Amino acid sequence: MTPALRPPAEPYALQVHGLTHRFGQNLALDNVSLAVPRGAFVVLLGPNGAGKSTLFALATRLYDNVSGEIRILGHDVRRQPMAALKNLGVVFQSRSLDSDLSLQQNLIYHASLHGIARREAKHHAARALAKVGLAERAGEKVRALSGGQARRVEIARALLHEPTCLLLDEATAGLDVASRESVLAMVRGLVTERAVGVLWATHLVDEVDAEDAIVLLHRGRVLFNGRGPALLKLAQAESLRTAFLRLVGKDGGGDVK
């Protein structure tokens, strides 16, 4: 899936090639390759401990990858961090808003991290909040929001600087069913509206649509890379859930819902 030559308009939001990472003796990622084209929604599916968070940590440069490469819009994360990070938006699994500050203050702070001047940031913050349906609450403290609303603010924040690549790590963790569905629908909408390439990491099979592009990660390895129907065929299963359980086995699928 990795193109040998890069055409002028970079078609891939994210490319991961031959990525291996270990913590001491523990092999967290083993020769992982995947690609997210612009305007595509790719599910990174795997049980807890599969290596999803490690992949996110490397893509966001919490630490550097030693072997293999990660490209965001064609820019190597390690060699051209500025160009790569400029095009990247991330929603982390853990909450990352300042609860004492207002929604608007949180977004202006984030904009400043991308060199966007204050006055312009205010304008874009209002626009981003309107997009996630929270425009009226811009002046309220984050503390006053529900879990689902806070997630929507985090998504608004991740999109504020108009990234081409959006990574979400278990973005629906801790949300009730209705909020989960609205967050998921919103992100899927972005893909078609803005041609953003989305990598959606989850361990919940029911967040995957039958036709979705799926990368199945288990114990640091890519077990499957393709569309839903092909996954069903490979596992000789009738539902994605059964296919997932068959491929990752009982040990890894214990917490699948």
Next chain:
Amino acid sequence: MSVEVIAHRFGLAGYATCFAGIAWREVLRFLHQRERFLAALVRPLVWLFIFAAGFRQVLGVSIIPPYQTYVLYEVFVTPGLVGMIQLFNAMQTSLSMVHDRETGVMRTLLLSPFPRSFLLISKLAGGVFVSLLQVYVFLLIAYFWEIELPIIGYFTVLPALLICGLMLGAIALFMSSVIKQLENFAGVMNFVIFPMFFASSALYPLWRIKEANPLLYEICRANPFTHAVELIRFAMYGQLEPVALAVVLAFTAVFLTAAIYAYNPSKGMLARRGEAG
């Protein structure tokens, strides 16, 4: 939907925006934490109102520069208490950075396209601005306690506070990054703040320590906090202590480099810490 073009600025103006944004957040957060502001003020004031008043009878301070006359113990101890404010604040800022690292807050900061070293320095500078707020409110209260500096001193102390704050912040950040035991504040109090504060010229002039214990005197002289206090003390009277300045600058450079190294994604402690998932 039309997509507006966003003006990313990564030139000088972009750096300035980023720096201002990070510093602004630090100050804003501090102003929201009223308990922290109160604690930061009460601590040195207790020392000033109670400890210094009692100690005044025990310890006579002779005429040593920058003082031109006999001074009350309260006056002598004021620069030390200003240093203490900055020391506590530095430890709190750095400790919160270590805690934040585990959560999304620090990772959000590190997602900025600007260089890591610049982000960390901006973050430390934000902490220094917070300490300036604390120091000037303290000096204002001290003024009504009849600890009056020459007017010029309130201005000349500013650059000294900036650089001392940066040095203490860098030391604190480095230590809290590499020493795991310092992850709670009790450990920091016992192993960092108390030794640095007591083995310094904050509470007593060094010549008195020399009479009492020559070894302790040498320890005090090697303590960067001593030099921070002396730099602040002289600056309060519009004077420059060159040795203190040189030592503070050197410590700032060394620990800033070390702290930046600790946050380097491929080399520092981030790389060594594994995480599940």
